Amino acid sequence: MSRYRRASLGSGSGYVPGEQPPDGPHWIKLNTNESPLTPSPRVGPAVEEAVAALHRYPHPQGEPLRSALARHHGVSPSSVVLGNGADQVLESCFRAFADPGDAVVLTRPTYSLLSVLARLSGARVVTVPLDDGGSIPEAFATIPGVMRLLCNPNSPTGSWAPPAHLTGALAGVDSVVVIDEAYCDFAPESCVPLLADHPNWLVVRTFAKSYGLAGLRVGYALGHPDLIADLAAVIETYPVDRLAIAAAAAALADQAHHARIVGMVVSERERLVAALRGAGWDVIPSQANFVFARPPRGDAASVAIELKQQRILVRHFPDGDHGDRLRISIGTPEQNGALLAAIGIGV
Ligand SMILES: Cc1ncc(COP(=O)(O)O)c(C=O)c1O
Numbered sequence: 001m002s003r004y005r006r007a008s009l010g011s012g013s014g015y016v017p018g019e020q021p022p023d024g025p026h027w028i029k030l031n032t033n034e035s036p037l038t039p040s041p042r043v044g045p046a047v048e049e050a051v052a053a054l055h056r057y058p059h060p061q062g063e064p065l066r067s068a069l070a071r072h073h074g075v076s077p078s079s080v081v082l083g084n085g086a087d088q089v090l091e092s093c094f095r096a097f098a099d100p101g102d103a104v105v106l107t108r109p110t111y112s113l114l115s116v117l118a119r120l121s122g123a124r125v126v127t128v129p130l131d132d133g134g135s136i137p138e139a140f141a142t143i144p145g146v147m148r149l150l151c152n153p154n155s156p157t158g159s160w161a162p163p164a165h166l167t168g169a170l171a172g173v174d175s176v177v178v179i180d181e182a183y184c185d186f187a188p189e190s191c192v193p194l195l196a197d198h199p200n201w202l203v204v205r206t207f208a209k210s211y212g213l214a215g216l217r218v219g220y221a222l223g224h225p226d227l228i229a230d231l232a233a234v235i236e237t238y239p240v241d242r243l244a245i246a247a248a249a250a251a252l253a254d255q256a257h258h259a260r261i262v263g264m265v266v267s268e269r270e271r272l273v274a275a276l277r278g279a280g281w282d283v284i285p286s287q288a289n290f291v292f293a294r295p296p297r298g299d300a301a302s303v304a305i306e307l308k309q310q311r312i313l314v315r316h317f318p319d320g321d322h323g324d325r326l327r328i329s330i331g332t333p334e335q336n337g338a339l340l341a342a343i344g345i346g347v
Contacts, residue, residue, distance in 0.1 A: 012119065027311050028313070030290075030312065030314050030339060031314050033183070033327075034214045035261050036329075038212055039247070040212075040251045043213070046250035047250075050245070053242055058245055061077075061082065066081075069220060073222055079195070086180065090114065092221075093147065093149070093202065093231065096234045098121050101124060102146045102147075103126050103143070103146065104145055107154065109130070140170075141170050141172070145175055146176065148170075150177075152166070155327075158183075158286025158287060160187045160287035160288070163191045166194070179201060180204045183289060185258070186209075186210065186287060190203070191203050205220055207252075211251040216247055264332070265289045272330060275340050281293045294324050294325045301318065315327040
């Protein structure tokens with residue numbers, strides 16, 4: 001840290017993502033909730049075609065991807081804003097809706113980036129504990145704040161609240177509500193159909209998980225055009241580049257491939273949960289592409305280290321209330337089999 005750093009940032013190092021080892025077949029990577037399958041085969045040719053126009057800036061609002069997403073979700077293009085990953089969209093929410101000193105309400109636990117973004121924006125974080133069932137406590141709606149953010153399904157727990165529950169729990173809230181649906185394609189239902197009745201809600205989505213495009217960096221928000229205009233006013237000028245627009249549009253058009261990724265993850269999730277529980281692990285019911293599980297002896301840290309020695313990466317969060325659990329992304333059948341074998345569970 002230099003002596004020139006803005007004092008209000010403190011000495012923190014920002015968001016710490018899961019380890020990214022060098023690409024290649026040497027690691028089984030179950031630590032950052034990426035797709036175990038590669039993206040649609042349509043992506044490569046679309047990117048190749050887009051290369052010819054790289055001397056031109058991309059469309060500032062990410063067309064034609066924005067309109068394709070609007071059609072996909074049954075909303076107008078003015079209800080969609082694209083960003084360089086869901087992370088940038090989330091950052092834009094803080095820029096657009098929280099002044100320094102304003103309170104923002106988060107669940108506990110939640111996606112750990114959110115408190116980092118709050119610190120960067122100078123907002124004050126108020127947290128409300130979530131139970132493992134994922135239902136939203138009353139305080140989440142009633143504590144004063146300019147913005148409330150929740151992940152549904154949640155990370156790192158994987159717990160999920162049905163949209164009808166959110167409608168009831170958030171009735172009467174008059175601040176911005178951001179629902180991060182990064183993992184929603186692995187869950188039964190989305191909140192997107194509820195946006196028409198909730199002009200203060202934003203739903204954030206990503207191509208990183210269920211479309212297998214974490215390396216591309218494309219996310220978006222859906223919501224009332226006025227909220228979307230607020231986000232567009234603070235996001236960078238060309239948030240999504242031409243290659244990413246072309247690739248994401250090609251992936252979106254290949255819903256059969258998307259369904260293959262989701263189907264495999266969901267069936268493997270059920271297999272992994274059953275195997276872990278059968279061996280005495282405590283697994284929170286998950287509607288995401290990962291599970292949050294406590295080994296029978298509660299020795300999560302040493303299990304993570306032992307797995308790493310066998311070149312299997314899982315995520316351990318030593319700080320906070322859940323240091324006794326591991327977040328394990330769902331892999332291919334072979335990867336999950338290797339994980340189970342490595343922790344001594346026969347399949
Ligand atoms: C809840 C949640 N939202 C957003 C993201 C990041 O999405 P993106 O890769 O599109 O920035 C993650 C990544 O793990 C996440 O867990």
